[in-house]
Amino acid sequence: MNKKFFIPLIAFIALVSLMLFGLKNDPKVIPSPFIGQEAPEFSLPKLYKPDEMVTAQQMKGEVWVLNLWASWCVSCRAEHKVLSRLINKMQVPTIGLNYKDYGTEDYGDEALRWLAKYGNPYQSVAVDTEGTAGLDWGVVGVPETFVVDKKGIVRYKFTGPVYDEAVDKILVPLITQLRKEEG
Amino acid sequence: MRHLLKGLIVSLLISFMLPTIAVQIEFHSFENAQRERLYLDLIAELRCVKCQNQNLAESNAELARDMRDKTYEMIVAGKSREDVVNYMTARYGDFVLYKPPFKSKTLLLWMGPPILLFLSLFFVLKMVRNQSKALPKQLSDADRDSVRDVLKNNSSSEK
Numbered sequence: 171m172n173k174k175f176f177i178p179l180i181a182f183i184a185l186v187s188l189m190l191f192g193l194k195n196d197p198k199v200i201p202s203p204f205i206g207q208e209a210p211e212f213s214l215p216k217l218y219k220p221d222e223m224v225t226a227q228q229m230k231g232e233v234w235v236l237n238l239w240a241s242w243c244v245s246c247r248a249e250h251k252v253l254s255r256l257i258n259k260m261q262v263p264t265i266g267l268n269y270k271d272y273g274t275e276d277y278g279d280e281a282l283r284w285l286a287k288y289g290n291p292y293q294s295v296a297v298d299t300e301g302t303a304g305l306d307w308g309v310v311g312v313p314e315t316f317v318v319d320k321k322g323i324v325r326y327k328f329t330g331p332v333y334d335e336a337v338d339k340i341l342v343p344l345i346t347q348l349r350k351e352e353g
Numbered sequence: 354m355r356h357l358l359k360g361l362i363v364s365l366l367i368s369f370m371l372p373t374i375a376v377q378i379e380f381h382s383f384e385n386a387q388r389e390r391l392y393l394d395l396i397a398e399l400r401c402v403k404c405q406n407q408n409l410a411e412s413n414a415e416l417a418r419d420m421r422d423k424t425y426e427m428i429v430a431g432k433s434r435e436d437v438v439n440y441m442t443a444r445y446g447d448f449v450l451y452k453p454p455f456k457s458k459t460l461l462l463w464m465g466p467p468i469l470l471f472l473s474l475f476f477v478l479k480m481v482r483n484q485s486k487a488l489p490k491q492l493s494d495a496d497r498d499s500v501r502d503v504l505k506n507n508s509s510s511e512k
Binding site: 197198200201202203204270301305306307308309310311 | 402403405415416419420423442443444445446448
């Protein structure tokens with residue numbers, strides 16, 4: 171048979187596989203340039219105790235999690251239960267970075283009300299009214315969750331609300347593994 | 354006719370309005386025109402990471418506003434174009450640039466289109482050459498007769 175007969179078929183298969191590959195890529199998940207880099211420093215007032223500062227430096231020496239959230243963020247509410255389960259199960263210190271929420275005129279003390287209503291799983295909540303720390307961490311949209319190792323290196327970023335399967339299959343094994351590493 | 358004209362005028366007006374809808378209105382003052390130019394260039398070249406098919410200048414997303422403000426802040430502080438681009442790529446990766454840098458990871462991106470162009474040119478030239486080389490098929494006597502018959506029948510049936 172003529173070999174040319176197969177050229178369109180091969181081209182078609184190549185095109186379909188390229189498109190299938192594209193389907194599996196979520197364009198909203200932007201690979202974070204922070205993975206493997208030192209966690210960006212921040213120093214923000216603490217919720218409940220505005221005189222105290224929350225910094226990334228304080229967390230050095232242990233595996234910790236940074237979770238960006240806001241009371242106006244609907245998917246944060248959906249994520250809250252799952253995240254609380256992770257924090258309780260792993261007893262992992264977690265800083266909640268309250269992104270552009272508390273203190274702004276529009277929202278008042280919504281953050282406090284939100285935590286009173288749904289529970290506060292965080293070790294401390296850092297208040298980022300202006301969103302500057304958020305920008306430093308390369309925020310695209312809340313919620314976002316980072317895992318930082320004992321040396322203060324960002325090891326993982328989860329974009330969007332964490333779900334049960336991601337907790338069991340990604341975050342729990344990762345935190346367990348990072349804890350075994352030298353500090 | 355009148356309706357058509359009216360429709361034309363309306364659609365023309367709308368098409369004039371579209372670009373102004375997309376433009377973000379923020380008032381920034383600059384020390385000199387160079388810095389303003391740099392600011393406008395940068396916000397046109399940096400991508401809004403939230404609404405991914407718009408640049409910072411066109412996007413209404415809150416994050417885009419923050420990124421514009423940061424760009425403005427840095428330019429007013431006397432930072433160069435490179436400083437701003439480095440700041441953004443350190444946080445969002447090359448993704449934030451509409452004009453990605455030329456490096457091994459983006460090799461295919463930059464070289465793909467010219468390679469495709471040359472390949473297709475090559476094949477088109479080859480095809481054209483083969484076409485001119487191939488001799489048109491000679492007609493046999495039987496072919497001529499059959500055509501003549503058809504023509505004859507045709508003209509007789511028209512009468």
